[in-house]
Amino acid sequence: MKTKDVEKKKAALSRRFSEGVTLDLHRDGVLEAVAVPEKVEEVLRTLKDDYDFHQLHDLTAVDYIKDNQITVVYRLMNLDKPDMMVVKAPLDRGQPEVATATGVYPAANWLEREVYDYYGVRFTGHPNLTRMMMWEGFEGHPFRKDFDAHDQAPPERDPFETTYLDFSQGALQLTPTSPDGGNGNGNGSPRTFLLNFGPQHPSMHGVFRAAVELDGETIVDLRPVVGYLHRGLEKIAENRTWAQVLPYTDRTDYLAAMNNNHVYVLAVEKLAGIEVPLRAEIIRVIMTELGRIHSHLMAIGCIGMDCGALTPMFYAWRERETIYDLFEMVCGGRLLTTYFRIGGVARDLPDEFLPRLQKFLKAMPGHIEQYNRILSGNEIFLKRLKKVAHLTREMALKYSMTGPMLRSTGVKYDVRKSDPYSLYSKFDFKVPLGKNGDAWDFYWLRILEMWQSLRIVEQALNYLEEAGPGPVQAKVSKVLKPPAGEAYVHIESPKGDLGCYLVSDGGTNPYRFRWRPPLFINLQSLPELVRGWKIADFIAIFAGYDAVMGEVDR
């Protein structure tokens, strides 16, 4: 967005909100509004209705203990332009309270619960303000800077037991339909029953849990429960140096470790103003696109497997092995690579890497054709996915969905195109779009995106040859101390719009490290999407999310 437009918008907004709102323009052209708590809801509503910020991109908080403030940060997005805007609400640390944003942006639901869990901010009017990641009965709010884990008494009851009891039928707010509603079986008892999918279940992709209310095989209602894989990544990062955080990012979306590395190093480089050598940046693009192919391979394999076809999964694993071999060549790691460094990459490509990659690029189109023959063209597979689930544009925006699922509704939003980072503006590729927002589109877009990724890798290889040999690591001081301030970078990870929000106080550690997990935010739409479908459809739709719980729970 041009600076002039932003200035204009700033002037218009400052006229609109005379009191209690101060506007400020960031270095990178992002408009920031600081509002007093009473005004927040009004500001958000105005921005949504009159200024087309129809998506709540992120909602988080930072504890500024020196100012005795907890600041809630709302990040709004206009996907059409695209345009970003930040709204900040500094709250009193003693009694942090602000009106909920769920009325304006339904996607705020889980995000506000998370902030409540971490910081103890009370969102008045929130429909269900309970802890998101920590167990009920946990005392204190771990992300407050004066929180000390050693003060914690060990839990009296086994945390698992607590969770189990509290999440039983009543607390899940699933009320089996009353017999009076004409939905009974005639003998007074309700017709529906509750079935737990997960946390241990073959197709819950890790430890996702869905409490499902069933009427026969039809889903009446569903309540997702997350947090079983919570490792406190964001909290850990606050106690590590800037460089030490890097390996932890691998472990969020562990099927796309390279992409996670990328967003983090980009954010730190932006914060510290580090210039990355061209060669390193090209290598990064190659690696992240390979990571995308790898992640999509797993996604399509899993969609097939969840519909009952085991074989495509093995074919996908065969190609995955090749990508892992390539990763192993450059960094020794296969699943968790930690190849990127702040200011470059760990080491240059080994000699045997490029021939192997060329071979892979040559073979891969044939392999994709093979998936199409065994899976995409299968009558039953088409029957199982086509016209199953109906994701509309409105729903996708309401729940702040990103990634292939958003694009399946026809919204052209790919961060690589709309907000080009790294070198993506130099490459020629298309953003595949869906039409129906059904499970088939979720599947098919991933196949199409693999083709585009292959194209990008090919172009990047040519580019690498043009650029010639050179350094792959910028000069970065051993003890990195980025200047006080904050930076936000978002990239297109295979799962969606992955963001990294860093706040520095000028020290050796991040002051606040926020990971915007696309899957966590996407998953909120699951109940609405599967209501009224059969069990088997629910499994197929859920596979379309390509959920990796490492990222959802962090």
Place this chain on the structure above:
Amino acid sequence: MPEKGLNAYPAVVEWLGGFVPNWLAEVLYRVGAGVLICILIATLALVLVWMLRKVIGHMQCRLGPRVTGPFGLLQTAADALKLLQKEDIIPANVDKLLFILAPYVTFFSTGMIFMVLPLSPTWILNDLDVGVLFFVAFGSLASFGLLMGGFSSYNKYSMVGGMRSVAQVVSYEVPMVLALLGAVMLAGSLSTQQIVLQQEGLWLGFIPKWFIFLQPLGFAIYFLCGLAETSQTPFDLPEGESELGAGFNTEYSGMRWGLFFLAEFANAFAISAMATTLFLGGWHGPVFSFLPWLWPFVWFMAKAVALTFCMMWIRSTWLRFRIDQMMDFGWKVLVPLSLLNIFISAGEVAIIRSGIIARLIGG
């Protein structure tokens, strides 16, 4: 048409009657037949499980077992040993009687089918006059076992699996029986051995007189229904591991689970063997002078195993129907088609009886 000597039952009982009282001969024959069936099923499972692993392994770019013995031949034995050693868990709150009984019911009903399989001209344990009916009756009994297992497990996944299994068998039983009727009408008999005997000879000197050539539609419907009856892909909804954990057998472990597993394989083979009997000419095939009594058995087994291989092939390349799609397919596609098939068979019977073809081709 030879009528006698094709049934082991009277011959063996008569022979035994020479040594022991008649009632004891009857009992001995039945016990012996049971033991034989168990041995047959165990041997078959041994081969088929290994074959499944190898076949699907190769189809999925894997090798299959290769460490246990030459070509991994001992894999099944190792599996069986493992299952036998495992702790036999009966969870709390289950309906114990039904829970224990369920795998045996399934295994028993599958085993009974082997009674009426004509393995060779002389090897049939009991050539019943209503052999086909007997097969249909016991084939559907297997779902009782699955329902018992699912219902008694005190587990919602199991219950949904059990219910699916019954819904499936009930809906696919109808087109299956209607498809079988075609072959029965052509043969004019319900006895399995008689049906095989009707398929003797060649048309035009090179086409074997198998009913599949007269009943291609009937064969296709029967085979699809057979897949549904034995809960094979694409009708493996009762297990549906990605939806229901493992469906009806979620709570089973050790050898109880093993019995379900064994019954599944035996059932798949029985369906193939029945298809061989009814449509593929049973044990008919060229007989060579070397061990002439063995060849029919070899042909029968070869045909049945080839069909089982097709099942494995389908298993590795297709995926699962959704419950309502499966029901639609059964009731809206297969039932009308099988009714049509009956009309076709009636026409064929009329033509053959009238002797037009015989006059035309001089056969």
